[in-house]
Amino acid sequence: MPKKILLLDPATILGGAELFCLELLEKLDRVKFKPVLVSSGQQRDYIAKIPTDIVKHLLPLTSLKLITPYKFIINLRKLKQICLKERPDLIFTNTIRAHIYGSLISRKLKIPLVWYVHDFTFPRFFARHFSNMPKAILCNSQAVREDLVQKISAKNRFKLKAIPNGVDLEKLKHYKYCKPNFKWEQNCFYLGAIGRVARWKGYHLLIQAFAKLTTSFTNLRLIIAGAPSTLKDDKKYWQELQMQISAGKLQNRVFLVGFQKNNWDWIKSFDLLCHTATSPEPFGRVIIEAMALGTPVIASNLGGPAEIIQNEKNGFLFNPSQPIELTNLLKKLISNLNLRKKIALEAKETVQQKFNLTLIVKQIEKTF
Structure with missing residues (x-):
């Protein structure tokens, strides 16, 4: 029974x-x-x-x-x-x-x-x-x-x-990529971020770092997929991001696309996933999803991401109180395809060993 x-x-x-x-x-x-x-x-x-x-x-x-x-x-x-x-x-x-x-x-x-x-x-x-x-x-x-x-x-x-949370590797085996409906430009390098739009997620740092790189990398684009909650400060932060984009004249390069259901398709479309929380992230589900899908990750070194990522082995960590670190890491990875490929392979191996959902559920079952 x-x-x-x-x-x-x-x-x-x-x-x-x-x-x-x-x-x-x-x-x-x-x-x-x-x-x-x-x-x-x-x-x-x-x-x-x-x-x-x-x-x-x-x-x-x-x-x-x-x-x-x-x-x-x-x-x-x-x-x-x-x-x-x-x-x-x-x-x-x-x-x-x-x-x-x-x-x-x-x-x-x-x-x-x-x-x-x-x-x-x-x-x-x-x-x-x-x-x-x-x-x-x-x-x-x-x-x-x-x-x-x-x-x-x-x-x-x-x-x-x-x-920890995990990735359903069985589901991933049968996953079929479908490029999201968006005005993708040929020969552009896409940075991406996914998650609720809240101040502590640090999207303003990402836009700031992006702006510093646009002269060196004219083909650089940034997509932020997420929406604010009903909280007043989240809505205010959304407006601040829009103003930051307008002030930097980045409307044709930085895109706030709102909440998206098909996260895996968006992650797979990015050349690099950025997770820029300025306060400790409890875990970072989108990080392990990107690692499983072969998209290299840059994340802040606060909370859960520092447990998932071994810096410079299966991803990159930066200190959000030192925004120049993010800028330098982005520059380094955008310019080095071989490094991105190497990191992505290590990241996939990490997910298989540590974040296999089937094995994680078995651990939870033991507590029942």
């Missing part, structure tokens, strides 16, 4: 955490485990990607910053009813909101619980208080694990285990 796993993932956006949950649903060993999903239903693309054999329950888990105490209690009651109906052997939670709901239900119904933590935003009070409840706390990087070490009590630190 397979063990029933209830995965709690609000999925109000379709980011790295949500994509990883979808991959986990697909890859879990069906002989050993029967997954059931509880999600908000607010993200249509997420719902569309749920494997067809998965039993799903839609429960609109509003952001804890916006929810009223009454609505929070109603949601808890509904989640309790779902658990009583499904009788899961274990609850697996994805994102902070899910950890809090899942912890309360786990304690009430005495169901074992596992967290998967994807970022640094877990408030200290909640992390410390609720970390008594899961039997295991999985983190997508050592950087996230170290962040939680500082937030939870010493008696619970043994629960922490870093298990």
Whole structure:
């Protein structure tokens, strides 16, 4: 009899955490485990990607910053009813909101619980208080694990285990590249960046470095694929990037193309992927995807990327507080095709050895 796993993932956006949950649903060993999903239903693309054999329950888990105490209690009651109906052997939670709901239900119904933590935003009070409840706390990087070490009590630190995200190498074998719909120019060198448009992602540094190289490399182009969230500062930052592009007269060279669904096709179209976060990145999913697809990567040396990339072996790292490092690295790599090819080969090997999704899911299954 397979063990029933209830995965709690609000999925109000379709980011790295949500994509990883979808991959986990697909890859879990069906002989050993029967997954059931509880999600908000607010993200249509997420719902569309749920494997067809998965039993799903839609429960609109509003952001804890916006929810009223009454609505929070109603949601808890509904989640309790779902658990009583499904009788899961274990609850697996994805994102902070899910950890809090899942912890309360786990304690009430005495169901074992596992967290998967994807970022640094877990408030200290909640992390410390609720970390008594899961039997295991999985983190997508050592950087996230170290962040939680500082937030939870010493008696619970043994629960922490870093298990990274991965790339589905089986899916990659059957992947067929389709060049995205864009006005591609012949004989141009394309730098690319993919991710949510937020200030800490450091796109302004990338545009700044790009501007310094346009005289030396007239065929250089930059594409930033991503959109701001509904946060006020994200929207403001988007406008600032547009103004930066206009002020530098780069409108025909730098392109903000918004959110794109087909990330692999865009990554494959870039000659170089740039990840320029100015604050620690929890992991860096797009980095391992680029490495798997054979696109060389430059990334800032903060957080997860420094765990993925061995500098000058399978990619390049720079210090975002020293923007000249980024400019010099770009110049070096644009000018050296052989170096880019060498780095790309090493990067593919790294993904096969360390970020194979099938093997990573097996590690997670062991915690169940």
